Each structure stands twice: as C-alpha cells, then as structure tokens.
Amino acid sequence: MISVAPADVRNRQADLIATAQREPVVITSRGAGRRAVVVSPEFCDRALQALEDQADIRAAAAARQETERIYHEDLAAEVGH
Structure with a gap:
C-alpha cells in the first residue's frame, strides 16, 4: 500500500489509478492522517x-x-x- 499527499494526486493521477489496480493507494494529509483510499473496482x-x-x-x-x-x-x- 502506498501513501500520497493530496497535492500529489493531482500531479500523478494516471499513475496512482494504475497503481490502485494492483494495491490500495492511501491519500494522507498532515494532521488528519488518512483521508481516502483508492482501490480497484x-x-x-x-x-x-x-x-x-x-x-x-x-x-x-x-x-x-x-x-x-x-x-x-x-x-x-x-x-x-
């Protein structure tokens, strides 16, 4: 499972969606911890x-x-x- 900051989601959207086909991608933010998890359908x-x-x-x-x-x-x- 990989973790990325929200700003990185915008810059790496296609790559993160491809990664989510293989493993969950955790979107994190400082202070709030995990904000969302992107997974394959x-x-x-x-x-x-x-x-x-x-x-x-x-x-x-x-x-x-x-x-x-x-x-x-x-x-x-x-x-x-």
Whole structure:
C-alpha cells in the first residue's frame, strides 16, 4: 500500500489509478492522517461482497436462535404463493 499527499494526486493521477489496480493507494494529509483510499473496482466489489456475506451470516445465526415456528402455509401466503 502506498501513501500520497493530496497535492500529489493531482500531479500523478494516471499513475496512482494504475497503481490502485494492483494495491490500495492511501491519500494522507498532515494532521488528519488518512483521508481516502483508492482501490480497484474489483477490490471494491470483493470488499462489498464480503461485507454482505458477513451480514448474511449474522442474520442466519440470529434466525437459528429464534424459537418461533413459521409454517409453510403461512410463509407461502405471505410471499403470495
């Protein structure tokens, strides 16, 4: 992962976008630390999918803890079948 100052982003935009295809590029500023991270679209897609998967895993775990029974007929009526 490389770090650059905001002024360098303007001067090296094409190079930084190319670098972001291989590794995250951190944009930093004095006093504020990390301001942004530039990543490839593929990295972003994988990260979002991983977050969605984790949310699904947590929801499934919570559903397994429920003790209320849902009957097939009730569910079918609720979804319109």
